[in-house]
Amino acid sequence: MAQEPSIPSPGAELWTGARDSLPMLVGAAPFGLIFGTLAAPSGLSAAGALAMSLFVFAGSSQFIALTLVASGSGLAVILLTTLVVNLRHALYGATLLPHVASLRQLWRVPLAFWLTDETFAVVQLRYAAPDPSPHKHWYYLGSCLAMYGNWFAWSLAGVLLGRSLPHVEKLGLEFAMAATFTGIVVPMLRTRPMLGAALAAAVVALAGRGLPYKSGLLLAAAAGVTAGVLLEPRKVGP
Amino acid sequence: MKGHEVALIAGMAAMTFLVRYGFFALGERITFPPLVHRALGYVPVAVLTAIVVPMVLLPDGAHWQISLRNPWLLGALVTAGIAWKWRHLLGSIAGGMAVFFLYRWLAG
Numbered sequence: 001m002a003q004e005p006s007i008p009s010p011g012a013e014l015w016t017g018a019r020d021s022l023p024m025l026v027g028a029a030p031f032g033l034i035f036g037t038l039a040a041p042s043g044l045s046a047a048g049a050l051a052m053s054l055f056v057f058a059g060s061s062q063f064i065a066l067t068l069v070a071s072g073s074g075l076a077v078i079l080l081t082t083l084v085v086n087l088r089h090a091l092y093g094a095t096l097l098p099h100v101a102s103l104r105q106l107w108r109v110p111l112a113f114w115l116t117d118e119t120f121a122v123v124q125l126r127y128a129a130p131d132p133s134p135h136k137h138w139y140y141l142g143s144c145l146a147m148y149g150n151w152f153a154w155s156l157a158g159v160l161l162g163r164s165l166p167h168v169e170k171l172g173l174e175f176a177m178a179a180t181f182t183g184i185v186v187p188m189l190r191t192r193p194m195l196g197a198a199l200a201a202a203v204v205a206l207a208g209r210g211l212p213y214k215s216g217l218l219l220a221a222a223a224g225v226t227a228g229v230l231l232e233p234r235k236v237g238p
Numbered sequence: 239m240k241g242h243e244v245a246l247i248a249g250m251a252a253m254t255f256l257v258r259y260g261f262f263a264l265g266e267r268i269t270f271p272p273l274v275h276r277a278l279g280y281v282p283v284a285v286l287t288a289i290v291v292p293m294v295l296l297p298d299g300a301h302w303q304i305s306l307r308n309p310w311l312l313g314a315l316v317t318a319g320i321a322w323k324w325r326h327l328l329g330s331i332a333g334g335m336a337v338f339f340l341y342r343w344l345a346g
Contacts (some may be wrong), residue, residue, distance in 0.1 A: 023331045048243040056250040065250060075245060088285060091256070093261035094270070095281045101266045112259035115280040117289065123283045123328075175310060175338050176331070178293050179317045181286040183330035186287040186321040188283050198287040205288035205293065215271070217288050224284025225277045 006131065010138040010213040017122070017142025025150040027177030030168050031059050032151050035066070036158015042070040046159045053155035057114065057148060060214060061085040084213045091221060099127045103137055111137065114144035117130040118177065121184050197228030290314070311344070313338030 007017070032053070039049035044066060052062050061082045068078045093217055100108055123140045189195045201224030208216025261268075270278065273314065296302055297310040306312050317334030 020327070022301035023328075023335070037346045045239055045243060048240040051239065051243075051247050052250065052304045055247055056254050058250075058254045058271075061250065061254065065246070075249060077244070078246060079249045079253055082250045083257065086254050086257045089258045090260055090277075091281050091285065093258055093272075097264070097268070098270075098275075101282070103265075108262040108265065109259065112262040113255055115258045117285075121282070121286055121332075122257055150255055155241045172309070172338065172342060174293075175313055176335060178290050178310065179331045179334040179338070180282040180327075181290040182294075182314045182334065183327045184322045185283055185286045185290070185319045186330075187325045189322075194260060194280070194283050197283050199344045201284040202291040205292055209292045209296070209299075217285070221281065225280040226289065228280035228284070229273070229277050 007133050008135060010135045013133065013135045013138035014142035014145075017126070017138075017139035017144075018146035019142075020122045020126075020139075021118060021143040022145045023176040023180045024121070025146055026173050027175070027180065028059065028147065028150060029154045030171070030173045031063075032154025033158040033161075033168050035059070035062055036155040036160075037162055038066055039159060040162065042066040044069055045200075050155060053211070056082075058082075058086055058089075058116070058153060059151070063216050079195075081213055084215065087218055088214070088221060089115055095124060096120070100137065100140075107137060111140055111144065114148055116147055116234065118180075119143045119147055121181055122163050125184055146150070163209070193228040193231040196231040197224040200224050200227035307345075309338050309341045312341055 035053070036049055038045065045174055054063070056062060056065075064085055068081060093112065096115075099110060103111075119140070120145050123136075124138045126136050138238070186199065189198055201220045201230055204223040205216055205220035208219050210216070211219070244260040292299075294310045294314045295304060295307065295310075303311065306315075316337045317330045318335045321330035324330070
């Protein structure tokens with residue numbers, strides 16, 4: 001039985017998800033490298049650094065953990081910090097839940113493990129697309145696998161090459177991530193509530209950028225969401 | 239890998255996974271009330287904007303650079319312009335990156 005030509009196969013979705021994540025693979029590369037490079041001077045073994053990239057897979061908390069390890073912080077402090085730094089992922093989980101709720105646990109567990117800022121950015125866009133493809137979770141998986149392999153490979157390169165690396169961090173590759181997020185957000189700003197959400201989030205993120213453990217980011221998300229809801233047109237009463 | 243590193247990594251992995259998996263674990267056993275559902279619709283715009291704007295306006299993390307001599311701002315504006323007009327994601331990223339790297343190369 002031939003499939004509708006308009007419905008992409010799982011393999012095609014997988015590939016598109018990986019391809020759409022390409023700019024963010026470039027953007028994440030310097031972070032992975034720097035993480036690998038900083039591990040030894042911070043007092044984390046090479047195996048520890050690689051295990052962290054494999055099993056934790058969360059860039060910002062990995063960096064903060066390095067700082068805390070170097071300063072001799074206790075385990076409880078590091079774990080609590082990890083929790084706070086990653087809280088925004090719970091927001092991503094809630095946002096994507098309606099799309100993954102009917103998948104089996106066999107799918108939901110790995111898709112949750114691999115949920116990052118970058119994957120969330122492209123995957124929410126895929127789910128928002130109007131086509132009724134039943135294979136959008138394959139797109140999600142494609143983005144995950146690309147980001148995961150990329151993160152591990154650059155962490156490994158950082159650990160192996162260490163300080164002998166040319167100054168990759170000065171190339172400005174991180175801009176690729178800023179460009180991707182900008183390109184995703186801007187077309188969404190066509191309604192007043194969306195525009196208000198973005199403005200409120202931007203103002204609070206700038207004001208709270210000095211707050212510890214990315215809590216400014218959480219406050220900004222809360223402000224943006226609140227502004228959006230408040231700006232929605234009121235329904236005319238009965 | 240030493241024992242305390244195993245504990246550190248296992249703990250961090252558990253924390254991170256629980257935060258990411260919490261809602262996914264519930265699956266179809268939870269449906270959000272309409273207000274929450276609407277509110278979650280603003281999460282992508284709010285979070286992605288909150289990540290990007292400080293990166294672009296304070297590229298070194300400390301100093302405001304609101305000027306077209308700031309390649310981050312210039313590149314982001316080009317990306318935003320292309321994205322707004324043509325709604326083409328990869329095109330907007332490529333355009334912004336081209337301007338960003340060209341400007342940095344020219345400015346040495």
